[in-house]
Amino acid sequence: MPTYRQTLGQETFRFDSLARVMAAASPLRSGDELAGLAAESELARVAAQMILADLPLREFLEEVLVPYEEDEVTRLIIDSHDAAAFAPVAHMTVGQFRDWLLSNAADTAALKRLAPGITPEMAAAVSKLMRNRDLIAVARKIEVTTAFRSTMGLPGRVSSRLQPNHPTDDPAGVAASIIDGLLFGVGDAMIGINPATDNVPAAIALIELLDDLRQSYEMPTQSCVLTHVTNSIEIINRGAPLDLVFQSIAGTEAANRGFGIDLAMLAEAHDAGRSLNRGTVGQNLMYFETGQGAALSANAHHGMDEQTVETRAYAVARAFDPFLVNTVVGFIGPEYLYDGKQITRAGLEDHFCAKLMGVPMGCDVCYTNHSNADQDDMDGLVTLLSDAGCGFFIAVPGADDVMLNYQSLSYHDVLYLRESFGRRAAPEFEAWLEKMQIVDAQGRIRAEDHRLIQSMAGRRAALPA
Amino acid sequence: MTDHPSDDTPVQDPWARLRAATPARIGLGRNGAGLPTGALNTFRADAARARDAVHAPLDFDALAAGLPDLPVLRMASAAPDRPTYLRRPDLGRRLSDADRAALAPADPAPDLVFVVCDGLSSAAIATHAAPFLKIVTEQLSDLTLGPVVLVREGRVAIGDEIGGALGAGMVAVLIGERPGLTVADSMGLYLTYGPRTGRQDSERNCLSNIHTSGGQSYETAAAKLAWLVREARARGLTGTRLKEEAPALAAPDPAKGIGAPD
Missing domain, CATH: 3.20.20.70 (Aldolase class I)
Known part of the structure; x- marks a missing residue:
């Protein structure tokens, strides 16, 4: 399993799995504290968000959070992934994906075409980099009828x-x-x-x-x-x-x-x-x-x-x-x-x-x-x-x-x-x-x-x- | 101006019949899209009562003074305060280290121990625990009852640890249920045979909605508990397998996941 590192000033933060990076990057909530998964400090949260920002979106297709063999939801996610729909953002990191989502290039039609190419973990990852107003600004461009x-x-x-x-x-x-x-x-x-x-x-x-x-x-x-x-x-x-x-x-x-x-x-x-x-x-x-x-x-x-x-x-x-x-x-x-x-x-x-x-x-x-x-x-x-x-x-x-x-x-x-x-x-x-x-x-x-x-x-x- | 006066004269009020059919807040009237001030303040009062029931500390001295004539033990869970209790259900299921160390088997070994937890409604326990215990202990006078254990910041499963340490055959946990706007002082009761740490919720039988605003009366709940206690002793178990024999008595429903603070 890969280790993820980020140095901020004098301090280096290490996370021993992608799941731990995701958890630490999540805005604070009691359920993650109860599970012992929340970031250990505010700075550790930012470090995890920085790691996430630099990760390629493709990483989530390769580094699954629950093994494919063990979980039918993982199998559903991987087997139903639409590579053609994913192609326009396939080269992006999570941070670049956030920037693109906020841009005018990501309009209603583009977001509709993209949807089958987005896995849950990609959506979760980019949301962790977004402020509330970002979540609002992008969501309001999306139509699902x-x-x-x-x-x-x-x-x-x-x-x-x-x-x-x-x-x-x-x-x-x-x-x-x-x-x-x-x-x-x-x-x-x-x-x-x-x-x-x-x-x-x-x-x-x-x-x-x-x-x-x-x-x-x-x-x-x-x-x-x-x-x-x-x-x-x-x-x-x-x-x-x-x-x-x-x-x-x-x-x-x-x-x-x-x-x-x-x-x-x-x-x-x-x-x-x-x-x-x-x-x-x-x-x-x-x-x-x-x-x-x-x-x-x-x-x-x-x-x-x-x-x-x-x-x-x-x-x-x-x-x-x-x-x-x-x-x-x-x-x-x-x-x-x-x-x-x-x-x-x-x-x-x-x-x-x-x-x-x-x-x-x-x-x-x-x-x-x-x-x-x-x-x-x-x-x-x-x-x-x-x-x-x-x-x-x-x-x-x-x-x-x-x-x-x-x-x-x-x-x-x-x-x-x-x-x-x-x-x-x-x-x-x-x-x-x-x-x-x-x-x-x-x-x-x-x-x-x-x-x-x-x-x-x-x-x-x-x-x- | 009021678009929909909620205070129409009774002859004109088309809501009168409908209101009789439900406790839901129907026919409130409106000003634009807003609630009339009266309805808003009624809601606020009900919400405040529910919040106070969660956060007001239980007066354990007053509770102990009103209990039937049994020895009383006062204990605390591992949750040091209410905010921690609400965030960390795991701590509310365990005794504090000091109390765990102090707990020793009772002599003679009790058939049944009552554990009283504040839970999510101190109002429920302050109001209903003592009168209910008075009635139910009279009905169970042929049993060896252990001390009544009062627990601050407790959840249902803490009864397993307490009952186990006292060497009790069964434990009955009285606990304040999560308050609603209509009833903020509802008490729940969980009976567990052979209490020990690690018992599952499916191994308990539950009586809920014990209160005096249209809920289960003390007498009804006491009679049901007495029945459950005798059946549990005869069969050596509580939980879903006991429930199957007595369909009127519900076991806790884990799918709903609401109500009492398990």
Whole structure:
């Protein structure tokens, strides 16, 4: 294994593997400290960043961080690498790559052509050399569009998942949160529920509720119940109207095993979903969640820092033409991302790296109550991500998820993106909002229509009188 | 001006029925895209309560004074303070060196030891630990109970080390769960048969959501624990294999990875 050295003044810093260089070059976060991988000093971090800047991008094709023989995610990354797409940057070092990404030569079309040539480790490496504003400036040049019943990722648009979770999956309670969200124009990416009871019959009940509501009002959106991929396959086999197939994924074979999945299982679920042919404007139907710290918490990080191993999950996602991916950036807790500063940095990194790889990345801008973060930090992150062109956010009523007990964005925050930055909903859903008279001809939310609320509430006989 | 008044008269308020169906914060109204001041301040108060529950130090003197009539041991984990505790779950699972050295097997060997950890909600333990222990120790009066061990900056797995050192047959860890905005004082309970360092979460049985705002009552949780303790003794195990026999009693779900500070 090669040794990497950098001298700064009187001091020489040595790192005995590429993984250690990557880890030390990462901006400080608690998960790397917990794993014993963080830089030993601020100066050591800079030394690692200098080493990284001078490394050829090709090095990441030769010096893999987890052995090819041991890990199917490494095999996926190496075997699916597109050398032709990589060719324009193949001669560059990581530092030169950063400079090029920031230049006007790296425009939307060039970045789109490049994506299949970028491996996770290349994306992670260059992100470690970038300041937050660099991550924003490059990401906003990248377009990744996908479609099912509505189109995600178009320029000037932002879409949202309406997340109507309820502590007991009560149908009336779920419906109440859906109605509230629709009146804010939320839900063009999907209406997606985390079930409190995670089994097949419970998921089918929720899927049928969502499908009934969607069909009754001819909503151009998609539904999802976030259950294990094996449950989704079973739900499809039982003939339930399943739109999107969900799964949490991570960046190593061992971490994915911790989630009870492998690549073959994801392929089977993808095929099962495609067999239903339920999309109207597109057939992207996989929905993945990721997040820094997942591999470490499964003790399956193979000595990689949490940001590098996170990017490898995007290679997994990319293999299945996903409809959407989102990082649940602040959900995992302060032992992985300690405070608002670390959560903000991680959110911008995850969005940038995934987009650079051609993955339709959005964000659950969120935190738990034992993190050193609050709603002000979320205001900052959503504003920065919006500026970075992030096309997808999760929103819950009043920012309070009453089932998972964490705070995300609110329906109001989606409206903030529309009103303050002019970001519009997906075109299909925007037309529907206008037809339903939820927005006016200028796309602005109208005063709420009590008849619509009564009508939608009336769809649910279970609602209390 | 308010675009969506949230204080409509009841006859006109279309949200009344819907609010009854969910604890979610629906029908809040808005000013432009902003939350009305009242709703914002309510959220802030709930968030503050949750943050205080995490960070406020537990008053161990008051806790000890309210406990049932059992010997009490006071200990600390290897995490010296709250910021370290939050960053280093591994330290919260181990005793401090001094306390480890001081711990000796109890005589007679207890059937069950209760360990009480502040966890992520000191409010939960301050409010619920003593009244719950009073009820549950009465139900288990036929057992040899060891001392009640109070642990500062503790996580669930610290019970393994304590129970092992005391020579206990089982350990039950009471711990403050991660606070939400709706309930900031929820207590969890983890029962482990044959406690020793290195036990897996799949070898425990968990009762969660013990609180008085619509959660599991003390009486319900005590009855469930008593059942679990007797079943565990009879079969010589706790965890997923015990859960299979009693589907109503959940084992901790590692996939969710949230809730109590394991």
